[in-house]
Amino acid sequence: MLVRKYSLRLYRPKCNVDTEKLNAFGLVSVDLSPVIPYLNAVIRGGVYSSLVPSLTFYHEGHMMTVQARQIGAAACADEAEARRLLDWLVELINDTWHRRDQIQPRYEEVPPLKPLEVYKLLPATNCRQCGEPTCLSFATKLVAGQRTAADCTPLWAEDRYREKAQALTEELMRRGYEVPAA
Numbered sequence: 451m452l453v454r455k456y457s458l459r460l461y462r463p464k465c466n467v468d469t470e471k472l473n474a475f476g477l478v479s480v481d482l483s484p485v486i487p488y489l490n491a492v493i494r495g496g497v498y499s500s501l502v503p504s505l506t507f508y509h510e511g512h513m514m515t516v517q518a519r520q521i522g523a524a525a526c527a528d529e530a531e532a533r534r535l536l537d538w539l540v541e542l543i544n545d546t547w548h549r550r551d552q553i554q555p556r557y558e559e560v561p562p563l564k565p566l567e568v569y570k571l572l573p574a575t576n577c578r579q580c581g582e583p584t585c586l587s588f589a590t591k592l593v594a595g596q597r598t599a600a601d602c603t604p605l606w607a608e609d610r611y612r613e614k615a616q617a618l619t620e621e622l623m624r625r626g627y628e629v630p631a632a
């Protein structure tokens with residue numbers, strides 16, 4: 451077992467004082483660097499950086515991070531949710547480490563998706579069928595893991611958007627986002 455416990459730190463993001471959400475960090479006493487390339491193989495399309503080293507990905511709409519000495523979960527409703535998410539992450543880390551002989555570590559670094567890149571692959575009609583006021587707003591939430599691509603109905607229903615839908619599917623899959631079933 452690589453991680454036996456972590457020390458929880460909670461804070462409210464200073465960049466958004468209006469939010470009720472908490473960011474959570476779990477400080478650990480072991481070096482997690484060796485497991486990160488294995489996690490990058492297990493988690494489809496997480497954003498991996500060898501420089502820090504770190505891995506960032508989305509789980510249940512929360513941005514999760516693994517760094518050498520800490521793990522993190524963003525936008526938690528309260529301490530209970532923070533602990534549930536970090537406990538899940540610890541289990542994933544330990545299971546991945548336990549199975550590392552069967553996993554090919556992955557060192558590929560995929561740059562994070564930007565809202566404007568997603569926007570260019572949406573219909574850009576601001577039709578509001580997804581419930582968002584604009585396509586850019588939808589793109590921003592999709593990148594943050596708060597919406598899924600399937601929520602943009604016209605993109606998948608109309609033939610004229612087929613190429614955009616395919617390109618978006620590829621970009622999302624590279625980074626481990628959920629994509630609509632073919």
Ligand code: SF4
Nearest residue numbers: 577578580585588602
């Ligand atoms: S449903 Fe799609 S096209 Fe319509 S506003 Fe939402 S993202 Fe834009």
